[in-house]
Amino acid sequence: MSERPVELEVLRYNPETDREPRFQRYSISCPEEWVVLDALNHVKETVDPTLSYRWSCHMAVCGSCGMMVDGEPKLACKTFLRDYPGVIRVEPLAHFPIERDLVTVIDDFMAKLARVKPYLIPKEPAPQDAEYRQTPAELKKFKQFTLCINCMLCYAACPEYGLIPEYIGPAALALAHRYNQDSRDGGRAIRQEEIAAYEGVWECSFVGACSDVCPEHVDPAGAIQQVKIKSTVDWYKKHLMPWTKE
Amino acid sequence: MSRKPYVRPMTSEWILRHSRYVRYMLREFSCLFIGGWTLMLVWGLKQLAEGPAAWAAFLQWLTSPASIVLHLLTLGFASYHSVTWFNLTPKALPLQIGEEFLPDGAIAGAHFAAWAVLSFAILFLAGAF
Numbered sequence: 087m088s089e090r091p092v093e094l095e096v097l098r099y100n101p102e103t104d105r106e107p108r109f110q111r112y113s114i115s116c117p118e119e120w121v122v123l124d125a126l127n128h129v130k131e132t133v134d135p136t137l138s139y140r141w142s143c144h145m146a147v148c149g150s151c152g153m154m155v156d157g158e159p160k161l162a163c164k165t166f167l168r169d170y171p172g173v174i175r176v177e178p179l180a181h182f183p184i185e186r187d188l189v190t191v192i193d194d195f196m197a198k199l200a201r202v203k204p205y206l207i208p209k210e211p212a213p214q215d216a217e218y219r220q221t222p223a224e225l226k227k228f229k230q231f232t233l234c235i236n237c238m239l240c241y242a243a244c245p246e247y248g249l250i251p252e253y254i255g256p257a258a259l260a261l262a263h264r265y266n267q268d269s270r271d272g273g274r275a276i277r278q279e280e281i282a283a284y285e286g287v288w289e290c291s292f293v294g295a296c297s298d299v300c301p302e303h304v305d306p307a308g309a310i311q312q313v314k315i316k317s318t319v320d321w322y323k324k325h326l327m328p329w330t331k332e
Numbered sequence: 333m334s335r336k337p338y339v340r341p342m343t344s345e346w347i348l349r350h351s352r353y354v355r356y357m358l359r360e361f362s363c364l365f366i367g368g369w370t371l372m373l374v375w376g377l378k379q380l381a382e383g384p385a386a387w388a389a390f391l392q393w394l395t396s397p398a399s400i401v402l403h404l405l406t407l408g409f410a411s412y413h414s415v416t417w418f419n420l421t422p423k424a425l426p427l428q429i430g431e432e433f434l435p436d437g438a439i440a441g442a443h444f445a446a447w448a449v450l451s452f453a454i455l456f457l458a459g460a461f
Contacts, residue, residue, distance in 0.1 A: 101336035183337035223431040308423035
């Protein structure tokens with residue numbers, strides 16, 4: 087197992103003592119197959135136990151270890167050190183307030199997620215003593231959007247969210263679309279109040295960065311454009327064909 | 333222990349953070365050239381309404397080096413906008429036939445084909461052939 091020296095430059099912020107964040111350099115020796123999270127764990131265990139960051143599963147499932155690695159939003163557990171020559175700069179996810187070191191305040195995202203009602207609002211009462219029926223085609227219509235792990239990398243990549251904090255943002259909108267697309271769901275009209283508003287899909291200018299950085303290959307940018315098109319069709323139907331039902 | 337979250341200011345440096353943001357801003361900036369070209373058409377109409385001498389002056393200006401440079405820049409930006417936009421259409425207009433979705437290339441390709449057909453039709457009506 088070959089090892090190589092790695093220089094980490096980590097943004098530190100202690101709310102009790104610091105007025106603003108500062109970078110701290112750590113020089114460590116790492117095996118080739120280590121990811122950024124391994125290096126952070128090594129620093130915390132052997133060099134500096136005060137370093138704070140979130141992590142849990144170490145297998146790109148829990149979505150806890152999102153951070154900026156050399157300016158790009160990444161999952162620390164999926165980002166290999168060997169892909170980064172030179173000093174590796176590790177910062178908290180962009181566009182979120184910093185709680186401490188690499189830990190961000192995610193209250194805003196959690197509140198927005200709740201607002202879009204990302205759960206099944208059944209169209210009709212659940213079948214008695216039987217399961218819901220869904221064809222493979224109906225499942226495929228929304229399947230990719232179910233893969234979101236709420237890691238918030240898309241929010242850190244989205245300049246619209248950085249500039250307009252009221253914007254609901256990519257993951258929450260994609261999850262709303264996921265339920266709207268579900269054949270068992272009847273909650274679209276309720277969700278439209280949040281997602282078809284100015285702070286919803288219309289703040290998106292289709293930069294596409296959210297889909298680029300998604301570690302699970304979800305396409306939030308696609309979901310948002312699809313909601314825009316459906317909302318536009320709704321508007322024309324309402325104003326040009328008022329006799330049709332919504 | 334009281335909380336004191338630190339909010340980092342967002343500066344215009346984000347545009348240079350990754351090439352995707354530069355490409356996005358180029359797409360957005362294309363509207364300035366396309367908008368400017370449209371204003372030029374309105375100016376042309378005004379010159380036409382003012383009489384033969386004004387119209388001839390407008391046609392003369394169109395052949396000037398400044399006009400040719402502006403036209404080339406506008407053509408470049410308009411083409412860039414169209415190509416990048418059509419490449420994004422599969423995201424906005426996914427088409428599911430049976431169980432499978434139509435491949436991205438088919439959806440973008442249909443837009444490029446329609447673009448080519450319409451462009452040739454306009455050139456034909458304008459007497460270019």
